Amino acid sequence: MEVPNRTHAVIRLQWLSVLWMAVEFAVAVVLGIKASSLALVAFGGDSGVRSVAFSSDGGTTWQNATVGKDYGRYSFRRWRTSFVPPQPGSYELMAKATNSNKLSQPTTSTWNPGGYMRNVIEQVTVHTA
Numbered sequence: 001m002e003v004p005n006r007t008h009a010v011i012r013l014q015w016l017s018v019l020w021m022a023v024e025f026a027v028a029v030v031l032g033i034k035a036s037s038l039a040l041v042a043f044g045g046d047s048g049v050r051s052v053a054f055s056s057d058g059g060t061t062w063q064n065a066t067v068g069k070d071y072g073r074y075s076f077r078r079w080r081t082s083f084v085p086p087q088p089g090s091y092e093l094m095a096k097a098t099n100s101n102k103l104s105q106p107t108t109s110t111w112n113p114g115g116y117m118r119n120v121i122e123q124v125t126v127h128t129a
Contacts, residue, residue, distance in 0.1 A: 042097040049077040058092035
């Protein structure tokens with residue numbers, strides 16, 4: 001991988017969806033609690049969040065999440081979806097935001113020295129028993 005030897009000014013903010021709460025979901029599953037709802041946030045960058053899609057099978061299939069109030073550019077937008085593991089096993093949870101310009105998060109990350117502009121689709125693996 002080629003590493004740039006200097007940084008460049010950030011002139012716009014990228015959009016992304018966040019799976020932080022999936023860790024809490026994973027703990028609930030391990031403890032035997034049947035989680036059925038994930039409530040998370042997405043960031044719309046300089047154009048706002050249009051929609052969020054959720055996958056529990058590593059991106060093979062996607063379902064639209066319910067998005068909350070749109071506060072416009074540079075804001076976070078809440079989103080919610082349901083997920084109950086149909087059987088014990090491993091699940092690859094993913095969330096993909098699409099901004100108001102109809103651009104979706106990429107599956108691969110673009111590296112840069114400062115870590116800015118990273119908006120790759122996040123993935124969290126949960127194991128159920």
